[in-house]
Amino acid sequence: MKPFTYTRADDITSAVSEVSQQEGAKVIAGGTNLLDLMKIDVMQPRHLIDITRLALNTIEETAQGGLLLGALVTNADTAYHEQVEQRYPLLSHAILAGATAQLRNKATDGGNLLQRTRCYYFYDTHTACNKREPGTGCSAIHGYNRIHAILGHSEHCIATHPSDMAVALAALEARIHVTGPRGERTIPIADFHRLPGDTPEKDTNLADDEIITSIELPSKGFAQHYTYLKNRDRASYAFALVSVAAGLDMEGDTIQEARIALGGVAHKPWRNPEAEALLIGKRASRENFQPVADAYVQKAKGFEHNSFKIELACRSIVRALMQAAKIDQ
Amino acid sequence: MVTKQIGKPQNRVDGRDKVTGRARYAAEFSATDLAYGVVVSSAIAKGKIKEMDTSEALRVEGVLDIFTSENRPKLASYDSSFQDEDAPPGSPFRPLFNRDILFNMQPIALVVAETYELARYAASLVKVEYETEEHVTNFEAERTNAYEPEEYKSTPPPDPWGKPETALKEAEHRISEVYSHPSQHHNPMEMHASTAIWEGDGRITVYDKIQGVLNSQEYIMGVFGLAKEDVRVLSPFVGGAFGSGLRPQYQLFMAVMATLELKRSVRVVLTRPQMFSFGHRPKTVQQLSLGASADGTLEAVVHHAFAETSRFEDYSEDVIIWPGVLYKCENVKLSHKLVGLDVYTPLDMRAPGGTTGIFALECAIDELSYKVGMDPVEFRLKNYSVKDQNVNKPFSSKELQECYRQGAELFGWKNRNPQPRSMREGHNLIGWGVANGAWEATQKPSGAKAVLTKEGKLTVSSATADIGTGTYTIMSQIAAECMGLPIENVEFKLGDSSLPQSPLEGGSWTASTVGSAVKLVCEKLGEKLLELAQESDDSPFKEVSIEEVEFTDGQMRLKEDTSVAIPLTQLLKENQKDSVQVEAESKPADEQENYSPYSHSVVFVEVNVDEDLGTIKVTRVVSAVAGGRILNPKTAWSQILGGVVWGIGMALEEYSVMDHQYGRFINHDLAEYHVPVNADVHDVEVIFVDEEDQIVNPLGVKGLGEIGIVSVAPAIANAVYHATGKRVRDLPITLDKVM
């Protein structure tokens, strides 16, 4: 770990001004990701601004009938919040499918969105990694890439975003409220995370001097028909190989609207609105789900160790939709 | 009333200390002059250090020194000085010896500073330039160069018997398949650590994570040329080791070297990634061909193993002896070859060789039973062996049939439909599998000391270890029972090189080895107490022999007339003794030579496999064990349970991924190296069948540290086949292999 200085911010304005003025500054929330990475020199901030005292730790209703999750609300408090459990059970389930009870008690909603990839090479400073050190190359492409992307990857990086929460937020079309020296703005979740392209060092479209203040959930929560399906290499405490957040709006057995977001397959939660649209007005059935699943993976390309994810994603979409629609066949 | 201690489900005597944090581990001992060492690891797998620039690191305030191959103190130079009790044949790795890099993450420098954080920071500033040579870490590619070592660490492959090739060719039913598992790392919770305390005048006390303090002591003496009196090694508690602590690891070398040079106490703790820089279960590929007659008689076994080793030591383990132990077969051929790679030497990991060989054998036997068309249990029982054919000796005892009977009943095996894919529940295919296994039940020589005080407190000691297995507890029970004392009055001491000699804790021999020594020393103590009583002329014990007395309820008394009794406290007081002390050295009896001692087990497993997604859940396990006399059902149960959990890990999860671009294990943390979590473990039932064994050792115990794991992975693989109709022969069985 490299030496760094530390201050604790008392209000958002001073936090923002510190982030923008101090060279190499980073905010720290739960620290469950940042500290791990600092200890192994993968991240080397020179200054840490502790934001845990900021008044961003409440969950409130919005005028539009949605919910506003403060950036500092813990993952655990979010998942077990009554309103979230009742109106956005998809989000509760996704959060609870991640990490462990201890980690969720510490981890914040804002931090969760900004956690870095779990690519083995990103974690090992003795290997080449464009995300960690731009221009050094990507060790994963010809290395062990079991946990890597099948969609939206580039020749520079094939990493995935590891968050479960973000996958549910993508399906729910959450909006991320951020504040920076240039004022406040709102970023739709779909535009929040980036594809690697030729700048894999940038995970998101959040500027270096901006902080997340809250996450807004629109009123529609798909509380009747939803599923978070997570496939992983052990039953708990493992990141998703492929996960699916599915929400259906149904009238009888006819689908009015479908939302499907995939986790573990790309550098960001993966949506395909055109494929989703195939379901509008259709009856919920395996036959109708299969083409949607096929469309989702149509452009997928795997690598030596992760090609199985293509078929797994396909089957998982079908299974998730069946579970959401509560049908067996 | 006789004070019965052996066989009681006694809670761990050290349990409270462990859960309250009073139990201290190697990295938790301190000294006022303590400095902290952090190891710098190599970034390449093979080559030379061209240049190491430590100047920037040395400029960090608080850095005391940096040791490299260039400035290290003079060390022993002969291999023999570095060879420890568990060293395989070859030339042991010598840390900081020269500029050569033999494996990735090799320790190449030690940074010592006033605090751990400073040392870690300074370590990150050490700049290294390498002269890289091409490394070979690809097992498959190197397999063509596999060789038979000049000397096996394990049992050398027995000569073939019968006519295996012909028998195989003529057999009615045949299978010939390849089974493999990857390298796996032990990953105990506690990372390897040594705290070396500078005592002045060239003397040191070292707290080390080790499975036998004498091994570390000898190593330090050999490498640094210290006299025995000048080195004391302690290891009162070990936070899991599973074999990783059998050999002194490089953090011990580093801590001791720095302490001797700086004349200051130094602690070195490895990081989790560095836990992937030394011994591991070697990747092993096995070619197994079996033949059976129409009626299901096993006619031929041809078993070839290829296992990974380093370039500098020939590590081998007992992979291929299991057909000769587990089955009756007239025609057998066995071979074991090594594949030398640019990696660190593999190291015994729980049931080394057994988990590997039995996995392959028990999967193959299962496959053959299907070929023959017999129930897998019936097929195994038909080919049941009553002698160890490798050495042509009968077993000292073998209640495996009883394991089958009780295990099958509890599991409900008779309700099994043999047809694969015949049982399901919703999306889940259900499979039932079985496997049996064995593990050596050896006894080694060991010393022990017993001291009884006039307050009636008994302290028994031996330089053995408790790596979490329950040694403290069972030894206290044995001593308490022998001397007829309540267990609260007994203390067992271990993990101290000043105590009587004992072997490494490994091989499941501690209960039998140290237990026998404890029993013997208590018997000697009894004799000595009787002699003491006989010193006074009017003693009612004057004319009796030791066979006529018993020790119970804190007294020595006559068996014939229990009213003739004297409390031990009174006996010492009357003879003006503060304490009575005896030492003993126990050895295996010659009679053991005529037998082959093994523990046995059968494991029944139920799995649920998601038909579409391939996820596997081990829903039920019944493990039935014939392990001789059970000293403590509670600690025994824990051992078997732990073996089952690890077996689940081996079958479904564990995999140290070697990246050949770098020649480096790449998933070197516990987020990506998976071991089972609670949610992976469901119903597990353990049965101990009665097994009396008068030969194996004076206690009739067989040790349970390893028998619990050996049959688990094959039983799971066989259950997965029964569920899905798919044979996965390459571990771990991850979802992509079954979906």
Ligand SMILES: Cc1cc2nc3c(=O)[nH]c(=O)nc-3n(C[C@H](O)[C@H](O)[C@H](O)COP(=O)(O)OP(=O)(O)OC[C@H]3O[C@@H](n4cnc5c(N)ncnc54)[C@H](O)[C@@H]3O)c2cc1C
């Ligand atoms: C072993 C392990 C297993 C895990 N398993 C899972 C899993 O299965 N699924 C899953 O989804 N997650 C998993 N996690 C990740 C965990 O969810 C994240 O570490 C956590 O959510 C991060 O939140 P934090 O508050 O601790 O973030 P921190 O570590 O404090 O910060 C993370 C990053 O976000 C930045 N940041 C934090 N808050 C803000 C803000 N308000 N504005 C701007 N920047 C901010 C920090 O500067 C830093 O760069 C796991 C973590 C571990 C250690």
Ligand code: SF4
């Ligand atoms: S996939 Fe991305 S994170 Fe992983 S090594 Fe390549 S560039 Fe680095």
